[in-house]
Amino acid sequence: MKRLVMLLVLLSAAxxxxxxxxxxxxxxxxxxxxxxxxxxxxxxKVKIDLYESNEEMLAKLQAGGVSQYDLIVPSxxxxxxxxxxxxxxxxxxxxxxxxxxxxxxxKSPPFDAGNKYTVAYQWGSVGLMYRKDKVKxxxxxxxxxxxxxxxxxxxxxxxxxxMMGVALRYQGQSANSKNPKxxxxxxxxxxxxxKAKRSLGFEGGVGGxxxxxxxxxxxxxxxxxxxxxxxxxNPNVGFVVPKEGSTLFVDxxxxxxxxxxxxxxxxFINFILDPKIGAQxxxxxxxxxxxxxxxxxxxPADLKNTAIYxxxxxxxxxxxxxxxxxxxxxxxxxxxxVKSR
Numbered sequence: 001m002k003r004l005v006m007l008l009v010l011l012s013a014a015x016x017x018x019x020x021x022x023x024x025x026x027x028x029x030x031x032x033x034x035x036x037x038x039x040x041x042x043x044x045k046v047k048i049d050l051y052e053s054n055e056e057m058l059a060k061l062q063a064g065g066v067s068q069y070d071l072i073v074p075s076x077x078x079x080x081x082x083x084x085x086x087x088x089x090x091x092x093x094x095x096x097x098x099x100x101x102x103x104x105x106x107k108s109p110p111f112d113a114g115n116k117y118t119v120a121y122q123w124g125s126v127g128l129m130y131r132k133d134k135v136k137x138x139x140x141x142x143x144x145x146x147x148x149x150x151x152x153x154x155x156x157x158x159x160x161x162x163m164m165g166v167a168l169r170y171q172g173q174s175a176n177s178k179n180p181k182x183x184x185x186x187x188x189x190x191x192x193x194x195k196a197k198r199s200l201g202f203e204g205g206v207g208g209x210x211x212x213x214x215x216x217x218x219x220x221x222x223x224x225x226x227x228x229x230x231x232x233x234n235p236n237v238g239f240v241v242p243k244e245g246s247t248l249f250v251d252x253x254x255x256x257x258x259x260x261x262x263x264x265x266x267x268f269i270n271f272i273l274d275p276k277i278g279a280q281x282x283x284x285x286x287x288x289x290x291x292x293x294x295x296x297x298x299x300p301a302d303l304k305n306t307a308i309y310x311x312x313x314x315x316x317x318x319x320x321x322x323x324x325x326x327x328x329x330x331x332x333x334x335x336x337x338v339k340s341r
Contacts, residue, residue, distance in 0.1 A: 052204030098273030245317035
């Protein structure tokens with residue numbers, strides 16, 4: 001009798017797990033209504049855990065999360081590392097018929113040929129958020145945070161490649177430079193900025209945005225979508241890509257190598273790629289959609305908003321962050337020095 005009870009308990013637990021999707025995603029990055037719609041349509045219960053950087057996400061996967069989560073949302077530059085470390089698994093594209101909806105430039109990206117492991121989720125840029133009521137004009141240069149003689153409190157982004165990329169661009173280098181001297185010089189610039197009296201330090205995810213909205217900081221290095229959403233709620237908030245340029249990103253959906261519910265993960269990916277759901281996602285996040293079929297359902301004002309869909313002139317100043325292979329070590333070592341001093 002005890003064995004029967006134990007068997008029933010195990011079967012019940014297995015069934016419950018089979019009807020659950022565990023999503024590991026950036027904070028404030030999905031419309032709760034989309035989650036509710038998925039749960040209603042497919043009968044799954046979605047459990048969400050949050051992270052604030054790619055590095056935090058990878059560390060959690062390597063600490064056991066690879067078998068705890070069904071879906072993750074990594075940025076483009078870290079995808080090759082995830083594949084190399086074998087913490088993500090190949091997708092079954094036959095279960096993702098909506099894959100056809102992707103815009104051509106997001107099909108078979110350089111970081112994942114043939115979309116073998118990933119599917120684009122959202123794309124955007126990194127720029128400078130600022131308080132319109134505290135400055136005379138929109139900041140034209142990153143000097144407002146890097147110039148020792150500058151004025152106004154600021155928050156740096158706690159993400160190695162984005163923040164290093166900004167420092168490199170300010171110094172006239174590529175955000176993907178492999179030159180040790182250039183990378184080290186960018187690190188020294190960041191360390192000086194971190195130690196400046198008007199610096200409020202590093203914040204991950206939406207932390208910098210929140211400080212600008214609260215009036216605690218005048219400037220913050222942020223993702224464009226976070227700033228645009230904040231501007232809707234507070235007319236004193238603005239966003240700009242400084243003249244020196246910045247970085248672009250593509251965030252993607254991927255399935256951990258030992259995901260408990262691979263079937264649910266594929267259903268969720270396909271659901272996000274539905275034209276109307278894809279549009280709902282971008283209308284909520286205020287990031288650009290990689291889903292060509294979603295464009296007709298995007299809020300018209302957002303399609304015209306150059307902070308979301310940059311002009312050709314601004315695009316020339318933006319660089320995608322690339323996987324640098326063994327040269328990633330240069331950035332990691334420099335970043336560790338910046339954060340530890």
